[in-house]
Amino acid sequence: MDLFLVNNLIWMLPLICVFAFLIIALFSQYIPTQGAIVSIGSIGIAFLIFIFVLIDFVNGGLLPIHSSFTWIDLGEWQISWGLLIDRISIVMIGLITFVAFLVQIYSVGYMKGDSRFGWYFAVHSLFAAAMLLLVLSDNLLLLYFAWELVGLGSYLLIGFWYEKKSAAEAAKKAFVTTRIGDVGLLIGIIILFKASGTFDISSIIHVAQEGGISNDVIFWSSLLIFLGAMGKSAQFPLHVWLPDAMEGPTPVSALIHAATMVAAGIYLVGRMFPLFELGPGILTIISIVGIVTFILAGAIALVMTDIKRVLAYSTISHLGLMMLSLGSFGAPAAFFHLVIHGFSKALLFLGAGSVMHGMHDQTEVELMGGLRKKMPITSITFLIGTLSLAGIVPLSGFFSKDEILISIWEYNPWFFPVTLFGVFLSSLYMIRLYCLIFLSSARSDYSEKAHESPRIMTYPLIILSVLAVFSGLLAFPSPITEWQGFAAFIDDHHKFHMVPWITAVSIVVAFSGAFLGWVIYGARKIEITAISKPFKFIYQLVSRKFLFDEIYSWIATKIVFTFARWLTVFDRVIVNDTGIDGVGNSTKKSADRLKYFQSGYLYNYSLVMVIGLFLMAIIWWVIE
Amino acid sequence: MTIIHFQFLSAILFSLGLYGVLARRSAVLILMSIELMLNAVNINLIGFVAFRGFGQEIQTFGQVLIIFVITIAAAELALAIAIILRIYRNKNSVNVDEMNILKG
Numbered sequence: 001m002d003l004f005l006v007n008n009l010i011w012m013l014p015l016i017c018v019f020a021f022l023i024i025a026l027f028s029q030y031i032p033t034q035g036a037i038v039s040i041g042s043i044g045i046a047f048l049i050f051i052f053v054l055i056d057f058v059n060g061g062l063l064p065i066h067s068s069f070t071w072i073d074l075g076e077w078q079i080s081w082g083l084l085i086d087r088i089s090i091v092m093i094g095l096i097t098f099v100a101f102l103v104q105i106y107s108v109g110y111m112k113g114d115s116r117f118g119w120y121f122a123v124h125s126l127f128a129a130a131m132l133l134l135v136l137s138d139n140l141l142l143l144y145f146a147w148e149l150v151g152l153g154s155y156l157l158i159g160f161w162y163e164k165k166s167a168a169e170a171a172k173k174a175f176v177t178t179r180i181g182d183v184g185l186l187i188g189i190i191i192l193f194k195a196s197g198t199f200d201i202s203s204i205i206h207v208a209q210e211g212g213i214s215n216d217v218i219f220w221s222s223l224l225i226f227l228g229a230m231g232k233s234a235q236f237p238l239h240v241w242l243p244d245a246m247e248g249p250t251p252v253s254a255l256i257h258a259a260t261m262v263a264a265g266i267y268l269v270g271r272m273f274p275l276f277e278l279g280p281g282i283l284t285i286i287s288i289v290g291i292v293t294f295i296l297a298g299a300i301a302l303v304m305t306d307i308k309r310v311l312a313y314s315t316i317s318h319l320g321l322m323m324l325s326l327g328s329f330g331a332p333a334a335f336f337h338l339v340i341h342g343f344s345k346a347l348l349f350l351g352a353g354s355v356m357h358g359m360h361d362q363t364e365v366e367l368m369g370g371l372r373k374k375m376p377i378t379s380i381t382f383l384i385g386t387l388s389l390a391g392i393v394p395l396s397g398f399f400s401k402d403e404i405l406i407s408i409w410e411y412n413p414w415f416f417p418v419t420l421f422g423v424f425l426s427s428l429y430m431i432r433l434y435c436l437i438f439l440s441s442a443r444s445d446y447s448e449k450a451h452e453s454p455r456i457m458t459y460p461l462i463i464l465s466v467l468a469v470f471s472g473l474l475a476f477p478s479p480i481t482e483w484q485g486f487a488a489f490i491d492d493h494h495k496f497h498m499v500p501w502i503t504a505v506s507i508v509v510a511f512s513g514a515f516l517g518w519v520i521y522g523a524r525k526i527e528i529t530a531i532s533k534p535f536k537f538i539y540q541l542v543s544r545k546f547l548f549d550e551i552y553s554w555i556a557t558k559i560v561f562t563f564a565r566w567l568t569v570f571d572r573v574i575v576n577d578t579g580i581d582g583v584g585n586s587t588k589k590s591a592d593r594l595k596y597f598q599s600g601y602l603y604n605y606s607l608v609m610v611i612g613l614f615l616m617a618i619i620w621w622v623i624e
Numbered sequence: 625m626t627i628i629h630f631q632f633l634s635a636i637l638f639s640l641g642l643y644g645v646l647a648r649r650s651a652v653l654i655l656m657s658i659e660l661m662l663n664a665v666n667i668n669l670i671g672f673v674a675f676r677g678f679g680q681e682i683q684t685f686g687q688v689l690i691i692f693v694i695t696i697a698a699a700e701l702a703l704a705i706a707i708i709l710r711i712y713r714n715k716n717s718v719n720v721d722e723m724n725i726l727k728g
Contacts, residue, residue: 600724602654603646610642 006056007067009049010083013093013136016042016049017129021122028118033108039121040104043128047097050090057090062489068138079199084138087490088270091335092135095342096260100128102460103255106350109456110251110357120160120249127153131260135267139199140189143268147185147232150264151178154256158248170244177241181231185268188224191217205274215280222279225272226286233265233319236293240548242316246308250353253308258315258349259342266322266338270331287327291415291422293320296546298425302432303543306363307352310433314389315345317426321404324419330407332487332494337400340471344388344397347464351382354457355437358450365436367444374450377458379438381465386434388468390427391510396472398510403475403487405502423506424513431517439522630671637664651708651718655701662697666690 020042024035031038057065068082085093104124111120130149137143159171193199195217196207208218229235234242245257256262269276269286276282294317301313318341325334356363358375372379388397401423409416442448452458477485477496485496519525532539541547599605637660644657673686712718 602720602723603649606645610646 020125024122034118082138083136157252167247170247174241178231184224185228229265254349258345290323325404328411332490333403347385370442372438381461384465399472427513435521627675634668
């Protein structure tokens with residue numbers, strides 16, 4: 001295809017979803033299926049465009065495709081509005097369009113009969129557009145714009161059932177918590193703009209690499225941009241919003257809070273990586289944040305009893321692993337894990353949605369059990385997702401985890417044992433979740449009467465589980481084509497390689513975690529209380545999520561609100577009473593006095609004119 | 625006859641007009657008083673033109689100017705009368721004291 005066509009096709013990616021949003025939002029009731037067909041059609045077309053662009057991109061020798069126009073021309077500075085397709089963004093586009101497509105199809109079954117069915121799909125389209133714009137944008141300003149739009153989509157979908165108080169609160173919490181990061185991101189962008197005079201990402205990186213930006217500026221701006229990534233990707237200590245975000249419909253959790261939006265932070269760090277590399281100590285900070293998140297969230301996931309919350313903490317944990325990988329110069333491994341985790345976690349969330357669908361929206365695992373026979377397809381696909389995420393050997397999660405472990409061993413060897421512990425936790429809690437839901441016998445009426453979900457919901461599960469099994473093969477170089485393995489695709493310098501002893505250790509750790517999980521929760525050979533009793537304090541601490549929510553609400557009510565109350569006084573007295581009301585009142589009072597000059601009688605006005613004339617004449621005389 | 629006579633007549637007419645504008649309540653009478661003032665100015669002007677010893681050319685120019693002023697005044701008056709007529713249709717009165725709806 002010629003370049004002109006490709007350049008226009010790129011613009012179609014976000015635009016088609018924006019149009020879908022507008023059409024559904026405005027004309028939902030006139031379209032059959034309340035607009036779901038428009039939304040699914042648009043994201044399907046976006047996926048086809050992705051395939052065309054991918055073919056063109058590969059044929060073009062993996063050179064970036066860039067299309068932009070000047071948006072604001074300030075003479076010296078020009079702010080452009082441009083889209084860029086390079087190796088990272090093409091991976092992201094593929095993941096977003098594909099998962100969004102499957103999730104939207106699944107949603108038709110899941111959201112059936114909802115009173116705002118059309119609006120649900122409208123917001124889905126808006127989110128898809130924002131997410132595509134985010135990964136396509138070539139400059140930080142456009143990226144920030146899309147970043148906020150993505151946040152809006154997330155807010156609207158978490159609070160989709162806003163009649164429920166908890167959902168409305170969760171939406172607010174997610175918005176406010178990510179906002180802390182977003183402010184950092186904005187300040188970081190402004191600092192970079194001031195230092196380099198441009199918003200264009202590649203130019204900024206170029207200027208920085210030439211030494212045009214001082215180390216201090218790079219350090220602070222990188223840190224602030226990373227703060228934004230921490231908010232969106234739910235990294236410690238800004239992770240508290242993601243578990244609560246599970247109040248939204250389950251397909252939303254699958255798409256936004258597992259596969260795509262939370263990956264935006266990883267994407268941002270990967271995109272700005274050449275800059276972060278230059279900042280002293282930035283990568284160490286990223287690694288530390290990543291590993292703390294990986295372990296803490298993994299530990300919490302082990303004790304949660306709500307199916308969606310286990311998956312949410314598991315998501316946080318794996319995002320931490322990706323951050324850790326990025327901090328260890330393992331960007332290709334991180335993106336590989338991002339894609340595979342996206343598939344596996346979307347599969348698990350959709351499976352959880354299918355379970356909830358059969359269980360009348362019960363999410364408590366204590367009420368489940370024995371669903372293996374009643375929901376065979378969900379059970380098998382869920383098992384595949386579980387094993388993939390646990391990193392059991394032939395499934396895709398194993399390969400990505402292996403690559404991450406290699407890069408950690410090479411660049412951050414002292415984090416390696418801790419990471420292995422995290423891997424162990426990860427396979428333990430995933431197996432625990434599977435066992436509690438699907439094995440043994442039914443523990444409540446709901447699970448007695450559970451039934452398999454309709455085909456429109458199970459088919460996406462099957463497609464995703466096929467990917468969860470086989471997408472790991474992307475790691476290997478292909479003998480017949482020019483494919484050099486995923487790592488080499490993202491970065492030419494990274495070649496596919498394996499370290500046999502690390503692979504062996506990873507297999508042993510993952511299997512032992514899975515085996516322990518099966519012994520405790522599947523076969524019930526060891527009583528759970530026997531383990532939790534000696535570590536009562538730790539158990540309490542973990543099951544209360546390390547008291548993050550309590551600490552934050554204490555900070556919010558005691559410190560922030562007290563400070564705010566002081567500021568209110570300033571606002572009321574000085575800004576409002578003196579400033580705004582003061583101006584109004586003084587105008588009104590002077591008008592009250594002055595209005596008597598305007599009598600409305602013609603002879604008054606003409607008399608004043610005559611008197612004025614005489615006065616002027618007298619003054620003239622005196623001066624002469 | 626000297627210029628002083630013209631100035632005297634002009635001043636009297638102007639004062640009468642001014643008095644009329646200030647003292648009358650009827651819009652028509654005010655309008656007539658304004659015309660009186662305008663014509664007082666005209667008389668003043670023609671007096672100066674005629675008695676200050678200007679050449680023929682300037683004198684002719686002055687007289688033409690006066691005719692122009694009278695013509696424009698007539699047009700202006702027609703407009704003012706039309707406005708007053710509209711007001712009369714609306715309010716059934718031409719008393720300027722009643723025209724106070726713009727008052728603050």
